[in-house]
Amino acid sequence: MIENIELGLVDWSRAQFALTAMYHWLFVPLTLGLSFILVIMETMYVRTGSDEWKKITKFWMKLFGINFAIGVSTGLILEFEFGTNWSKYSWFVGDIFGAPLAIEGLFAFFMESTFIAVMFFGWDRVSKRFHLVSTWLVAIGASLSALWILVANAWMNNPVGMVFNPDTARNEMDSFRDVILNPVAVDKFFHTVTSGFVLASLFVIGLSAWYLLKGREREMALKSTKIAAIFGFVSSIVVIMTGDTTARTLARVQPVKFAAMEALYDGTTNAGLIILGAIGNGEEIDGFEQKEMLFKLEVPGLLSTMARGDKDAWIPGIRDLVYGNDEYGLMSVAEKMERGVVARNLLMQYRQSQEEGNSIAADEIKERFYSDEFREEYFRYFGYSWIESPGDVVPNVSIVFYSFHLMVGLGFLFLLIQALSWFFIFRGTLAEKRWFLWLSLLSIPLAYLASQLGWIVAEMGRQPWIIQDIMPVTAAVSHISTSAVQTTFWMFALLFTALLIAEVSIMRRQILNGPKIEEE
Protein backbone atom coordinates (compact mmCIF):
# COMPACT_ATOMS: atom_id res chain seq x y z
CA MET A 1 0.00 0.00 0.00
CA ILE A 2 2.72 2.45 1.00
CA GLU A 3 4.46 1.97 -2.33
CA ASN A 4 1.32 3.23 -4.06
CA ILE A 5 1.18 6.47 -2.13
CA GLU A 6 3.45 9.16 -3.45
CA LEU A 7 5.41 11.00 -0.81
CA GLY A 8 4.24 14.32 -2.21
CA LEU A 9 0.67 13.48 -1.17
CA VAL A 10 1.76 12.63 2.37
CA ASP A 11 3.90 15.76 2.64
CA TRP A 12 1.19 18.05 1.30
CA SER A 13 -1.44 16.46 3.53
CA ARG A 14 0.83 16.93 6.54
CA ALA A 15 1.64 20.50 5.51
CA GLN A 16 -2.05 21.29 5.17
CA PHE A 17 -2.86 19.87 8.58
CA ALA A 18 0.09 21.69 10.14
CA LEU A 19 -0.97 24.98 8.54
CA THR A 20 -4.55 24.77 9.78
CA ALA A 21 -3.53 23.56 13.25
CA MET A 22 -0.93 26.30 13.63
CA TYR A 23 -3.27 29.04 12.47
CA HIS A 24 -5.98 27.69 14.78
CA TRP A 25 -3.47 27.75 17.63
CA LEU A 26 -2.83 31.47 17.07
CA PHE A 27 -6.33 32.14 18.46
CA VAL A 28 -6.68 29.50 21.17
CA PRO A 29 -4.01 30.32 23.80
CA LEU A 30 -5.12 33.94 24.14
CA THR A 31 -8.71 32.79 24.71
CA LEU A 32 -7.55 30.31 27.36
CA GLY A 33 -5.44 32.80 29.31
CA LEU A 34 -7.25 36.08 28.82
CA SER A 35 -10.51 34.55 30.07
CA PHE A 36 -8.91 33.91 33.47
CA ILE A 37 -7.28 37.35 33.56
CA LEU A 38 -10.79 38.77 32.97
CA VAL A 39 -12.05 36.68 35.87
CA ILE A 40 -9.46 38.26 38.18
CA MET A 41 -10.13 41.79 36.91
CA GLU A 42 -13.90 41.42 37.22
CA THR A 43 -13.52 39.95 40.70
CA MET A 44 -11.61 43.11 41.62
CA TYR A 45 -14.51 45.13 40.23
CA VAL A 46 -17.14 43.15 42.15
CA ARG A 47 -15.13 43.32 45.38
CA THR A 48 -14.26 47.02 45.19
CA GLY A 49 -17.18 48.37 43.19
CA SER A 50 -14.65 50.61 41.41
CA ASP A 51 -15.67 51.89 37.99
CA GLU A 52 -12.00 51.91 37.00
CA TRP A 53 -11.88 48.12 37.35
CA LYS A 54 -15.11 47.81 35.40
CA LYS A 55 -13.66 49.89 32.57
CA ILE A 56 -10.44 47.85 32.62
CA THR A 57 -12.37 44.57 32.54
CA LYS A 58 -14.58 45.75 29.68
CA PHE A 59 -11.60 46.89 27.63
CA TRP A 60 -9.75 43.56 27.84
CA MET A 61 -13.04 41.72 27.40
CA LYS A 62 -13.47 43.51 24.08
CA LEU A 63 -10.08 42.22 22.86
CA PHE A 64 -10.97 38.77 24.20
CA GLY A 65 -14.25 38.86 22.27
CA ILE A 66 -12.56 39.79 18.99
CA ASN A 67 -10.02 37.00 19.36
CA PHE A 68 -12.65 34.46 20.41
CA ALA A 69 -15.03 35.33 17.58
CA ILE A 70 -12.42 35.27 14.83
CA GLY A 71 -10.86 32.05 16.11
CA VAL A 72 -14.03 30.17 16.92
CA SER A 73 -14.72 27.17 14.70
CA THR A 74 -11.38 27.42 12.83
CA GLY A 75 -10.61 24.09 14.51
CA LEU A 76 -13.55 22.50 12.67
CA ILE A 77 -11.47 22.59 9.50
CA LEU A 78 -9.18 20.04 11.13
CA GLU A 79 -12.19 17.75 11.46
CA PHE A 80 -12.98 18.25 7.76
CA GLU A 81 -9.44 17.16 6.98
CA PHE A 82 -9.80 14.02 9.08
CA GLY A 83 -12.70 12.90 6.88
CA THR A 84 -11.06 13.78 3.57
CA ASN A 85 -7.28 13.66 3.85
CA TRP A 86 -6.99 11.22 6.74
CA SER A 87 -10.04 9.02 6.20
CA LYS A 88 -8.19 5.79 6.97
CA TYR A 89 -6.90 7.20 10.22
CA SER A 90 -10.38 8.46 11.11
CA TRP A 91 -11.90 5.06 10.57
CA PHE A 92 -9.11 3.22 12.37
CA VAL A 93 -9.45 5.31 15.56
CA GLY A 94 -12.89 6.84 15.18
CA ASP A 95 -14.47 5.39 18.29
CA ILE A 96 -11.75 6.63 20.58
CA PHE A 97 -10.90 9.92 18.95
CA GLY A 98 -14.56 10.74 18.34
CA ALA A 99 -15.65 10.45 21.98
CA PRO A 100 -13.54 13.27 23.46
CA LEU A 101 -14.25 15.50 20.44
CA ALA A 102 -17.99 14.87 20.76
CA ILE A 103 -17.89 15.72 24.48
CA GLU A 104 -15.99 18.88 23.63
CA GLY A 105 -18.61 19.90 21.09
CA LEU A 106 -21.64 19.06 23.18
CA PHE A 107 -20.59 20.20 26.60
CA ALA A 108 -17.66 22.55 26.86
CA PHE A 109 -18.20 24.56 23.69
CA PHE A 110 -21.91 25.11 24.40
CA MET A 111 -21.19 26.16 27.96
CA GLU A 112 -18.60 28.62 26.69
CA SER A 113 -20.89 29.96 23.97
CA THR A 114 -23.93 30.36 26.22
CA PHE A 115 -22.23 32.33 28.94
CA ILE A 116 -20.18 34.45 26.57
CA ALA A 117 -23.47 36.12 25.59
CA VAL A 118 -24.02 37.07 29.24
CA MET A 119 -20.46 38.41 29.38
CA PHE A 120 -21.03 40.80 26.49
CA PHE A 121 -24.76 41.57 26.61
CA GLY A 122 -25.37 41.30 30.31
CA TRP A 123 -23.40 44.15 31.91
CA ASP A 124 -26.47 46.16 32.81
CA ARG A 125 -29.00 43.35 32.52
CA VAL A 126 -27.89 40.85 35.15
CA SER A 127 -26.49 41.25 38.66
CA LYS A 128 -22.77 41.85 39.16
CA ARG A 129 -22.35 38.45 40.75
CA PHE A 130 -24.21 36.59 38.03
CA HIS A 131 -22.09 38.36 35.45
CA LEU A 132 -18.95 37.35 37.31
CA VAL A 133 -20.16 33.74 37.49
CA SER A 134 -20.72 33.84 33.72
CA THR A 135 -17.17 35.09 33.15
CA TRP A 136 -15.91 32.26 35.35
CA LEU A 137 -17.94 29.72 33.37
CA VAL A 138 -16.60 31.02 30.06
CA ALA A 139 -13.04 30.65 31.36
CA ILE A 140 -13.69 27.16 32.72
CA GLY A 141 -15.54 26.20 29.52
CA ALA A 142 -12.58 27.31 27.37
CA SER A 143 -10.19 25.16 29.40
CA LEU A 144 -12.60 22.20 29.32
CA SER A 145 -12.78 22.50 25.52
CA ALA A 146 -9.01 22.32 25.45
CA LEU A 147 -9.07 19.34 27.81
CA TRP A 148 -11.04 17.13 25.43
CA ILE A 149 -9.03 18.12 22.38
CA LEU A 150 -5.81 17.44 24.28
CA VAL A 151 -7.11 14.08 25.53
CA ALA A 152 -7.64 13.12 21.88
CA ASN A 153 -4.22 14.38 20.88
CA ALA A 154 -2.57 12.65 23.85
CA TRP A 155 -4.09 9.36 22.77
CA MET A 156 -2.29 9.70 19.43
CA ASN A 157 0.95 10.13 21.34
CA ASN A 158 0.27 7.31 23.79
CA PRO A 159 -2.56 5.03 22.65
CA VAL A 160 -4.13 3.42 25.72
CA GLY A 161 -7.52 2.14 26.83
CA MET A 162 -8.47 0.53 23.53
CA VAL A 163 -8.75 -2.81 21.81
CA PHE A 164 -8.55 -3.49 18.07
CA ASN A 165 -11.62 -5.11 16.53
CA PRO A 166 -10.53 -7.17 13.49
CA ASP A 167 -14.12 -7.28 12.16
CA THR A 168 -14.51 -3.54 11.84
CA ALA A 169 -10.81 -2.59 11.54
CA ARG A 170 -11.40 -0.06 14.27
CA ASN A 171 -9.91 0.49 17.66
CA GLU A 172 -12.62 0.54 20.31
CA MET A 173 -12.42 2.17 23.69
CA ASP A 174 -12.31 -0.39 26.47
CA SER A 175 -11.42 2.00 29.29
CA PHE A 176 -12.59 5.61 29.28
CA ARG A 177 -10.68 6.06 32.53
CA ASP A 178 -7.40 5.05 30.87
CA VAL A 179 -8.03 7.40 27.97
CA ILE A 180 -8.80 10.42 30.11
CA LEU A 181 -6.17 9.69 32.76
CA ASN A 182 -3.55 8.93 30.13
CA PRO A 183 -0.38 10.41 31.68
CA VAL A 184 0.37 12.21 28.40
CA ALA A 185 -3.11 13.81 28.51
CA VAL A 186 -2.71 14.99 32.09
CA ASP A 187 0.73 16.52 31.41
CA LYS A 188 -0.32 17.96 28.08
CA PHE A 189 -3.46 19.58 29.47
CA PHE A 190 -1.74 21.40 32.33
CA HIS A 191 1.33 22.31 30.28
CA THR A 192 -0.64 23.57 27.28
CA VAL A 193 -3.32 25.45 29.17
CA THR A 194 -0.88 27.18 31.50
CA SER A 195 1.33 28.08 28.53
CA GLY A 196 -1.79 29.81 27.16
CA PHE A 197 -2.03 31.68 30.48
CA VAL A 198 1.58 32.82 30.05
CA LEU A 199 0.91 34.03 26.51
CA ALA A 200 -2.16 35.98 27.63
CA SER A 201 -0.27 37.55 30.52
CA LEU A 202 2.42 38.74 28.08
CA PHE A 203 -0.28 40.04 25.76
CA VAL A 204 -1.66 42.19 28.59
CA ILE A 205 1.79 43.21 29.87
CA GLY A 206 2.98 44.03 26.33
CA LEU A 207 -0.05 46.12 25.35
CA SER A 208 0.01 47.90 28.71
CA ALA A 209 3.69 48.65 28.05
CA TRP A 210 2.70 50.19 24.71
CA TYR A 211 0.21 52.50 26.47
CA LEU A 212 2.91 53.51 28.97
CA LEU A 213 5.37 54.17 26.13
CA LYS A 214 2.73 56.39 24.51
CA GLY A 215 1.99 58.09 27.82
CA ARG A 216 -1.65 56.98 27.67
CA GLU A 217 -4.02 55.10 29.98
CA ARG A 218 -1.44 55.04 32.78
CA GLU A 219 -3.75 53.81 35.55
CA MET A 220 -5.27 51.08 33.42
CA ALA A 221 -1.87 49.96 32.14
CA LEU A 222 -0.33 49.74 35.61
CA LYS A 223 -3.29 47.92 37.13
CA SER A 224 -3.51 45.52 34.19
CA THR A 225 0.22 44.82 34.31
CA LYS A 226 0.03 44.08 38.02
CA ILE A 227 -2.69 41.46 37.53
CA ALA A 228 -1.08 39.97 34.42
CA ALA A 229 2.40 39.84 35.94
CA ILE A 230 1.31 37.96 39.05
CA PHE A 231 -0.97 35.64 37.07
CA GLY A 232 1.71 35.10 34.43
CA PHE A 233 4.51 34.51 36.94
CA VAL A 234 2.53 31.82 38.76
CA SER A 235 1.54 30.29 35.39
CA SER A 236 5.16 30.26 34.22
CA ILE A 237 6.17 28.36 37.37
CA VAL A 238 3.42 25.82 36.63
CA VAL A 239 4.59 25.59 33.00
CA ILE A 240 8.11 24.74 34.21
CA MET A 241 6.78 22.17 36.67
CA THR A 242 4.52 20.54 34.08
CA GLY A 243 7.36 20.67 31.55
CA ASP A 244 9.35 18.61 34.03
CA THR A 245 6.60 15.99 34.45
CA THR A 246 6.09 15.99 30.66
CA ALA A 247 9.78 15.16 30.19
CA ARG A 248 9.50 12.25 32.63
CA THR A 249 6.47 10.86 30.80
CA LEU A 250 8.02 11.35 27.37
CA ALA A 251 11.19 9.55 28.40
CA ARG A 252 8.99 6.56 29.15
CA VAL A 253 6.38 6.57 26.38
CA GLN A 254 8.13 8.39 23.51
CA PRO A 255 11.84 7.87 24.14
CA VAL A 256 12.84 8.65 20.54
CA LYS A 257 11.17 12.05 20.73
CA PHE A 258 12.82 12.65 24.11
CA ALA A 259 16.29 11.74 22.75
CA ALA A 260 15.71 13.91 19.64
CA MET A 261 14.84 16.91 21.85
CA GLU A 262 18.39 16.70 23.25
CA ALA A 263 20.00 15.31 20.04
CA LEU A 264 21.20 12.45 22.22
CA TYR A 265 22.48 9.71 19.93
CA ASP A 266 24.31 7.49 22.42
CA GLY A 267 22.76 6.46 25.70
CA THR A 268 24.58 7.56 28.81
CA THR A 269 24.35 7.75 32.57
CA ASN A 270 24.57 11.17 34.21
CA ALA A 271 23.07 12.61 31.01
CA GLY A 272 23.29 16.38 30.85
CA LEU A 273 20.61 18.86 29.80
CA ILE A 274 21.87 21.12 27.04
CA ILE A 275 21.50 24.81 27.82
CA LEU A 276 23.05 26.01 24.59
CA GLY A 277 24.25 23.97 21.65
CA ALA A 278 24.50 23.53 17.91
CA ILE A 279 24.32 20.38 15.85
CA GLY A 280 26.23 19.69 12.64
CA ASN A 281 25.08 18.15 9.37
CA GLY A 282 26.07 14.60 10.23
CA GLU A 283 26.06 11.68 7.84
CA GLU A 284 23.46 9.18 6.77
CA ILE A 285 24.06 5.75 8.25
CA ASP A 286 21.51 2.90 8.17
CA GLY A 287 18.90 5.10 6.59
CA PHE A 288 18.91 7.98 9.05
CA GLU A 289 21.03 11.02 9.50
CA GLN A 290 23.30 10.66 12.53
CA LYS A 291 24.45 14.06 13.69
CA GLU A 292 27.16 15.22 16.03
CA MET A 293 27.10 18.19 18.35
CA LEU A 294 29.30 21.06 17.15
CA PHE A 295 29.36 22.49 20.66
CA LYS A 296 27.23 22.32 23.76
CA LEU A 297 26.92 23.85 27.16
CA GLU A 298 25.13 21.48 29.49
CA VAL A 299 24.22 20.85 33.10
CA PRO A 300 25.60 17.37 33.91
CA GLY A 301 23.11 14.86 35.23
CA LEU A 302 20.09 17.13 34.79
CA LEU A 303 18.56 15.17 31.89
CA SER A 304 18.87 11.91 33.87
CA THR A 305 17.31 13.62 36.89
CA MET A 306 14.43 15.02 34.82
CA ALA A 307 13.71 11.72 33.13
CA ARG A 308 14.25 9.25 35.97
CA GLY A 309 14.64 11.30 39.13
CA ASP A 310 18.24 10.07 39.51
CA LYS A 311 21.27 11.84 38.08
CA ASP A 312 23.06 8.53 37.55
CA ALA A 313 20.18 6.98 35.60
CA TRP A 314 20.89 5.77 32.07
CA ILE A 315 19.08 7.61 29.31
CA PRO A 316 18.88 5.85 25.93
CA GLY A 317 20.12 7.65 22.84
CA ILE A 318 18.65 7.45 19.36
CA ARG A 319 21.10 4.73 18.29
CA ASP A 320 20.15 2.58 21.31
CA LEU A 321 16.48 2.99 20.45
CA VAL A 322 17.01 2.11 16.80
CA TYR A 323 19.45 -0.77 17.20
CA GLY A 324 18.30 -1.94 20.63
CA ASN A 325 20.42 -2.38 23.74
CA ASP A 326 20.56 -5.79 25.43
CA GLU A 327 22.27 -4.46 28.53
CA TYR A 328 19.35 -2.17 29.29
CA GLY A 329 16.65 -4.41 27.83
CA LEU A 330 15.79 -2.20 24.86
CA MET A 331 14.14 -3.89 21.90
CA SER A 332 15.50 -2.94 18.47
CA VAL A 333 13.30 -1.42 15.79
CA ALA A 334 14.05 -4.46 13.61
CA GLU A 335 12.49 -6.71 16.28
CA LYS A 336 9.49 -4.40 16.56
CA MET A 337 9.10 -4.53 12.77
CA GLU A 338 8.95 -8.34 12.95
CA ARG A 339 6.31 -8.21 15.67
CA GLY A 340 4.30 -5.68 13.69
CA VAL A 341 4.40 -8.01 10.70
CA VAL A 342 3.13 -10.88 12.89
CA ALA A 343 0.19 -8.73 13.97
CA ARG A 344 -0.60 -7.69 10.43
CA ASN A 345 -0.24 -11.23 9.08
CA LEU A 346 -2.71 -12.39 11.68
CA LEU A 347 -5.19 -9.81 10.47
CA MET A 348 -4.64 -11.08 6.94
CA GLN A 349 -5.24 -14.67 8.09
CA TYR A 350 -8.41 -13.59 9.83
CA ARG A 351 -9.67 -12.03 6.64
CA GLN A 352 -8.79 -15.16 4.62
CA SER A 353 -10.47 -17.44 7.18
CA GLN A 354 -13.64 -15.39 6.94
CA GLU A 355 -13.57 -15.40 3.16
CA GLU A 356 -13.12 -19.18 3.16
CA GLY A 357 -15.95 -19.56 5.67
CA ASN A 358 -13.64 -21.17 8.22
CA SER A 359 -15.39 -19.82 11.30
CA ILE A 360 -13.40 -21.95 13.77
CA ALA A 361 -10.07 -20.54 12.59
CA ALA A 362 -11.56 -17.04 12.45
CA ASP A 363 -12.86 -17.29 16.02
CA GLU A 364 -9.48 -18.46 17.27
CA ILE A 365 -7.69 -15.59 15.58
CA LYS A 366 -10.22 -13.08 16.88
CA GLU A 367 -9.68 -14.37 20.39
CA ARG A 368 -5.97 -13.71 19.98
CA PHE A 369 -6.62 -10.11 19.02
CA TYR A 370 -8.43 -9.61 22.32
CA SER A 371 -5.84 -11.39 24.48
CA ASP A 372 -3.64 -9.23 26.69
CA GLU A 373 -0.53 -11.11 25.61
CA PHE A 374 -1.10 -10.44 21.90
CA ARG A 375 -2.04 -6.82 22.49
CA GLU A 376 1.06 -6.17 24.59
CA GLU A 377 3.60 -8.23 22.63
CA TYR A 378 2.43 -7.79 19.03
CA PHE A 379 -0.44 -5.41 18.30
CA ARG A 380 1.40 -2.71 20.23
CA TYR A 381 3.91 -2.72 17.33
CA PHE A 382 1.32 -2.96 14.56
CA GLY A 383 2.53 0.24 12.88
CA TYR A 384 6.08 -1.08 12.55
CA SER A 385 4.87 -3.45 9.83
CA TRP A 386 4.78 -0.42 7.49
CA ILE A 387 8.28 0.72 8.43
CA GLU A 388 10.77 -0.14 5.71
CA SER A 389 14.04 0.67 7.45
CA PRO A 390 14.75 0.98 11.21
CA GLY A 391 16.07 4.50 10.69
CA ASP A 392 12.64 5.60 9.46
CA VAL A 393 11.45 5.93 13.06
CA VAL A 394 13.83 8.83 13.73
CA PRO A 395 12.22 12.28 13.44
CA ASN A 396 13.99 15.37 12.10
CA VAL A 397 16.41 15.86 14.99
CA SER A 398 17.47 19.42 14.08
CA ILE A 399 13.91 20.78 14.00
CA VAL A 400 12.97 19.05 17.26
CA PHE A 401 16.20 20.04 19.04
CA TYR A 402 16.17 23.72 18.08
CA SER A 403 12.41 24.12 18.58
CA PHE A 404 12.62 22.60 22.03
CA HIS A 405 15.57 24.69 23.19
CA LEU A 406 14.22 27.92 21.78
CA MET A 407 10.87 27.26 23.47
CA VAL A 408 12.53 26.57 26.83
CA GLY A 409 14.81 29.62 26.52
CA LEU A 410 11.84 31.86 25.72
CA GLY A 411 9.92 30.36 28.64
CA PHE A 412 12.61 31.49 31.06
CA LEU A 413 12.74 34.94 29.41
CA PHE A 414 8.99 35.25 29.97
CA LEU A 415 9.39 34.31 33.62
CA LEU A 416 12.01 37.06 33.96
CA ILE A 417 9.76 39.63 32.23
CA GLN A 418 6.85 38.75 34.51
CA ALA A 419 9.04 38.90 37.62
CA LEU A 420 10.57 42.25 36.59
CA SER A 421 7.14 43.68 35.74
CA TRP A 422 6.02 42.80 39.23
CA PHE A 423 9.23 44.21 40.75
CA PHE A 424 9.06 47.52 38.84
CA ILE A 425 5.37 47.92 39.69
CA PHE A 426 6.20 47.30 43.35
CA ARG A 427 8.97 49.93 43.16
CA GLY A 428 6.70 52.31 41.25
CA THR A 429 9.22 52.69 38.41
CA LEU A 430 7.67 50.63 35.59
CA ALA A 431 6.58 53.63 33.49
CA GLU A 432 10.15 55.02 33.50
CA LYS A 433 11.86 51.82 32.35
CA ARG A 434 11.47 52.38 28.64
CA TRP A 435 13.90 49.62 27.65
CA PHE A 436 11.83 47.19 29.68
CA LEU A 437 8.56 48.45 28.20
CA TRP A 438 9.94 47.82 24.72
CA LEU A 439 11.06 44.34 25.79
CA SER A 440 7.58 43.67 27.16
CA LEU A 441 6.00 44.74 23.89
CA LEU A 442 8.41 42.51 21.96
CA SER A 443 7.45 39.59 24.18
CA ILE A 444 3.99 39.37 22.53
CA PRO A 445 5.21 37.89 19.21
CA LEU A 446 7.81 35.86 21.10
CA ALA A 447 5.05 34.30 23.21
CA TYR A 448 3.21 33.24 20.05
CA LEU A 449 6.45 31.86 18.66
CA ALA A 450 7.11 29.81 21.82
CA SER A 451 3.56 28.51 21.77
CA GLN A 452 3.93 27.29 18.17
CA LEU A 453 7.34 25.80 18.91
CA GLY A 454 5.79 23.67 21.66
CA TRP A 455 3.48 22.07 19.11
CA ILE A 456 6.31 21.62 16.63
CA VAL A 457 8.26 19.68 19.26
CA ALA A 458 5.21 17.58 20.12
CA GLU A 459 4.12 16.79 16.57
CA MET A 460 7.39 16.72 14.62
CA GLY A 461 9.01 14.81 17.47
CA ARG A 462 6.63 11.88 17.11
CA GLN A 463 7.13 11.39 13.39
CA PRO A 464 6.73 9.05 11.54
CA TRP A 465 3.73 8.16 13.71
CA ILE A 466 0.20 9.47 13.48
CA ILE A 467 -0.60 7.05 16.32
CA GLN A 468 2.52 6.18 18.26
CA ASP A 469 3.78 2.71 17.20
CA ILE A 470 0.33 1.71 15.86
CA MET A 471 0.01 3.66 12.61
CA PRO A 472 2.49 5.75 10.59
CA VAL A 473 1.26 8.83 8.70
CA THR A 474 1.95 7.12 5.39
CA ALA A 475 -0.65 4.44 6.23
CA ALA A 476 -3.23 6.97 7.38
CA VAL A 477 -3.43 9.27 4.40
CA SER A 478 -6.32 8.99 1.91
CA HIS A 479 -5.83 8.14 -1.75
CA ILE A 480 -6.68 11.53 -3.21
CA SER A 481 -4.82 13.59 -5.75
CA THR A 482 -1.89 15.68 -4.59
CA SER A 483 -3.11 18.62 -6.65
CA ALA A 484 -6.43 18.59 -4.73
CA VAL A 485 -4.53 18.83 -1.45
CA GLN A 486 -2.31 21.58 -2.85
CA THR A 487 -5.39 23.55 -3.93
CA THR A 488 -7.02 23.35 -0.51
CA PHE A 489 -3.69 24.11 1.18
CA TRP A 490 -3.51 27.47 -0.61
CA MET A 491 -7.21 28.11 -0.03
CA PHE A 492 -6.67 27.65 3.69
CA ALA A 493 -3.56 29.81 3.63
CA LEU A 494 -5.65 32.55 2.03
CA LEU A 495 -8.67 32.12 4.32
CA PHE A 496 -6.68 32.04 7.55
CA THR A 497 -4.47 34.93 6.53
CA ALA A 498 -7.60 36.96 5.79
CA LEU A 499 -9.01 36.02 9.20
CA LEU A 500 -5.77 36.99 10.88
CA ILE A 501 -5.68 40.33 9.08
CA ALA A 502 -9.32 40.91 10.11
CA GLU A 503 -8.52 40.13 13.74
CA VAL A 504 -5.41 42.26 13.86
CA SER A 505 -7.08 45.23 12.17
CA ILE A 506 -10.25 45.13 14.34
CA MET A 507 -8.15 44.66 17.46
CA ARG A 508 -5.68 47.39 16.45
CA ARG A 509 -8.52 49.87 16.06
CA GLN A 510 -9.80 49.05 19.54
CA ILE A 511 -6.33 49.26 21.07
CA LEU A 512 -5.77 52.66 19.45
CA ASN A 513 -9.15 53.79 20.78
CA GLY A 514 -8.29 52.54 24.24
CA PRO A 515 -10.76 52.08 27.08
CA LYS A 516 -11.64 55.76 27.39
CA ILE A 517 -13.31 56.01 24.02
CA GLU A 518 -16.98 55.29 24.51
CA GLU A 519 -18.48 52.63 22.33
CA GLU A 520 -20.95 53.78 19.73
Next chain:
Amino acid sequence: MRSFFRSFFSFYRDGFRNMPSWGRSVWMVILVKLFIMFAILRIFFFPDLLKRNFDSDEERSRYMIEQLTEKPLV
Protein backbone atom coordinates in the same frame (compact mmCIF):
# COMPACT_ATOMS: atom_id res chain seq x y z
CA MET B 1 -41.94 29.73 31.96
CA ARG B 2 -43.21 31.89 29.10
CA SER B 3 -41.82 35.01 30.75
CA PHE B 4 -38.46 33.28 31.08
CA PHE B 5 -38.32 32.64 27.33
CA ARG B 6 -39.54 36.15 26.62
CA SER B 7 -36.81 37.74 28.74
CA PHE B 8 -34.27 35.30 27.29
CA PHE B 9 -35.27 36.37 23.78
CA SER B 10 -35.25 40.07 24.60
CA PHE B 11 -31.85 39.68 26.25
CA TYR B 12 -30.35 38.49 22.98
CA ARG B 13 -32.42 40.84 20.81
CA ASP B 14 -31.36 43.91 22.80
CA GLY B 15 -27.79 42.66 22.93
CA PHE B 16 -27.57 42.41 19.17
CA ARG B 17 -29.43 45.68 18.63
CA ASN B 18 -27.12 47.64 20.90
CA MET B 19 -23.97 46.02 19.63
CA PRO B 20 -21.06 48.43 19.07
CA SER B 21 -19.49 48.75 15.62
CA TRP B 22 -16.60 46.43 16.44
CA GLY B 23 -19.14 43.77 17.41
CA ARG B 24 -20.88 44.14 14.05
CA SER B 25 -17.55 43.83 12.21
CA VAL B 26 -16.77 40.68 14.17
CA TRP B 27 -20.16 39.16 13.40
CA MET B 28 -19.67 39.94 9.72
CA VAL B 29 -16.34 38.09 9.79
CA ILE B 30 -17.93 35.14 11.61
CA LEU B 31 -20.76 34.84 9.08
CA VAL B 32 -18.46 35.08 6.06
CA LYS B 33 -16.11 32.53 7.65
CA LEU B 34 -18.89 30.06 8.41
CA PHE B 35 -20.31 30.47 4.91
CA ILE B 36 -16.93 29.73 3.33
CA MET B 37 -16.35 26.79 5.65
CA PHE B 38 -19.70 25.06 5.39
CA ALA B 39 -21.15 26.18 2.05
CA ILE B 40 -17.96 26.01 0.01
CA LEU B 41 -15.15 24.05 1.64
CA ARG B 42 -17.23 21.34 3.27
CA ILE B 43 -19.46 20.70 0.27
CA PHE B 44 -17.05 21.05 -2.64
CA PHE B 45 -13.62 20.31 -1.21
CA PHE B 46 -13.95 18.20 1.93
CA PRO B 47 -16.28 15.24 1.48
CA ASP B 48 -16.17 12.49 4.05
CA LEU B 49 -14.54 10.00 1.69
CA LEU B 50 -15.54 6.77 3.40
CA LYS B 51 -19.10 8.01 3.84
CA ARG B 52 -19.32 9.07 0.21
CA ASN B 53 -17.68 6.02 -1.35
CA PHE B 54 -19.42 3.30 0.62
CA ASP B 55 -23.01 2.62 1.59
CA SER B 56 -22.59 0.76 4.85
CA ASP B 57 -20.17 0.38 7.76
CA GLU B 58 -19.65 -3.21 6.68
CA GLU B 59 -18.30 -2.07 3.31
CA ARG B 60 -16.12 0.54 5.01
CA SER B 61 -14.72 -2.09 7.36
CA ARG B 62 -13.97 -4.42 4.47
CA TYR B 63 -12.21 -1.66 2.57
CA MET B 64 -10.15 -0.73 5.63
CA ILE B 65 -9.11 -4.31 6.31
CA GLU B 66 -8.03 -4.56 2.67
CA GLN B 67 -6.03 -1.39 3.08
CA LEU B 68 -4.42 -2.57 6.31
CA THR B 69 -3.47 -5.96 4.88
CA GLU B 70 -2.80 -5.14 1.25
CA LYS B 71 0.99 -4.99 1.41
CA PRO B 72 2.60 -8.42 0.94
CA LEU B 73 4.31 -9.29 4.20
CA VAL B 74 7.25 -11.60 4.98
